Amino acid sequence: MAYxxxxxxxxxxxxxxxGDIPRLLRTVAAxxxxxxxxxxxxxxxxxxxxxxGPWPSITVYYDQAAPTE
Structure with a gap:
């Protein structure tokens, strides 16, 4: 089975x-x-x-919720 x-x-x-980590975290959260x-x-x-200077990035891996019927 593939995922x-x-x-x-x-x-x-x-x-x-x-390099502003708090700003990056707020953007990712939004x-x-x-x-x-x-x-x-x-x-x-x-x-x-x-x-x-340092340029951080964040990769987020996520799954969409299954639709409910």
Whole structure:
């Protein structure tokens, strides 16, 4: 049996403030809320080093709730 999971990645805009972790977490939380009834399976934070400094991103893996009839 195959299992499919959805995912998205988000980061702050490149440049000044790109390393603002609290801002990134708030943005990710708002996106999760906008998805509706989902189950989050995993959150993974990555950090890329750029000329402007660390640039974190978060990938969220989630499953849509099964429709109820």
């Amino acid at each position: 499919t999971i959805n995912h998205f990645s988000q980061a702050n805009p490149a440049g000044p403030g790109q 996106t999760i809320e906008s998805l509706g009834d989902v189950t989050v399976s995993d959150l993974i934070m990555h950090t890329e080093i750029t000329a402007d």
